[in-house]
Amino acid sequence: GNSVTQMEGPVTLSEEAFLTINCTYTATGYPSLFWYVQYPGEGLQLLLKATKADDKGSNKGFEATYRKETTSFHLEKGSVQVSDSAVYFCALSMNTGFQKLVFGTGTRLLVSP
Amino acid sequence: NAGVTQTPKFQVLKTGQSMTLQCAQDMNHNSMYWYRQDPGMGLRLIYYSASEGTTDKGEVPNGYNVSRLNKREFSLRLESAAPSQTSVYFCASSAAGAFEETQYFGPGTRLLVL
Numbered sequence: 001g002n003s004v005t006q007m008e009g010p011v012t013l014s015e016e017a018f019l020t021i022n023c024t025y026t027a028t029g030y031p032s033l034f035w036y037v038q039y040p041g042e043g044l045q046l047l048l049k050a051t052k053a054d055d056k057g058s059n060k061g062f063e064a065t066y067r068k069e070t071t072s073f074h075l076e077k078g079s080v081q082v083s084d085s086a087v088y089f090c091a092l093s094m095n096t097g098f099q100k101l102v103f104g105t106g107t108r109l110l111v112s113p
Numbered sequence: 114n115a116g117v118t119q120t121p122k123f124q125v126l127k128t129g130q131s132m133t134l135q136c137a138q139d140m141n142h143n144s145m146y147w148y149r150q151d152p153g154m155g156l157r158l159i160y161y162s163a164s165e166g167t168t169d170k171g172e173v174p175n176g177y178n179v180s181r182l183n184k185r186e187f188s189l190r191l192e193s194a195a196p197s198q199t200s201v202y203f204c205a206s207s208a209a210g211a212f213e214e215t216q217y218f219g220p221g222t223r224l225l226v227l
Contacts, residue, residue, distance in 0.1 A: 049215075
């Protein structure tokens with residue numbers, strides 16, 4: 001079946017450090033890819049997405065590129081802030097039929113001042 | 114706009130008790146979803162409703178039932194709670210369920226089954 005694999009957390013960084021959170025997927029066909037973020041005590045919210053190979057999603061300084069050849073969608077940010085501390089989920093949905101998101105296990109990011 | 118709201122925020126049940134988790138959205142969305150979130154497992158889809166009047170099973174439907182009461186409301190019922198159903202439950206909605214759409218999530222219900 002379709003699946004998403006994320007790097008284990010927590011990822012601990014100092015403010016202004018560079019962030020990478022790895023995400024790879026397995027899918028029969030061509031999925032759309034998403035990054036959702038969950039701040040403490042809240043529900044998930046969409047951070048960015050890409051619907052086809054080589055697309056780059058970006059939002060709030062975060063970006064991720066859909067790499068079909070490596071089946072990856074790694075999340076990056078050049079300079080993290082304390083307010084970026086959250087859990088980040090990579091997810092996919094197949095580009096046919098009704099949307100059913102398949103989530104990775106989530107990666108917790110902790111940013112210290 | 115409140116977005117997606119869920120009640121209750123927290124609930125403790127004894128094994129065998131029943132309860133209904135409520136979800137409502139005010140975005141005029143057609144599609145609604147119920148997920149559970151367990152440590153180390155991400156979110157898993159329990160049931161979804163593509164449109165008013167329809168419901169379908171997701172990845173982990175056993176032990177649950179749902180009702181799409183109207184376009185706004187989608188409830189999740191546990192008929193006989195088990196400790197394995199201890200989890201955080203999230204409701205979500207999207208405009209029409211198309212593959213590229215954004216899902217909007219509620220704040221979650223934390224359920225503890227003793």
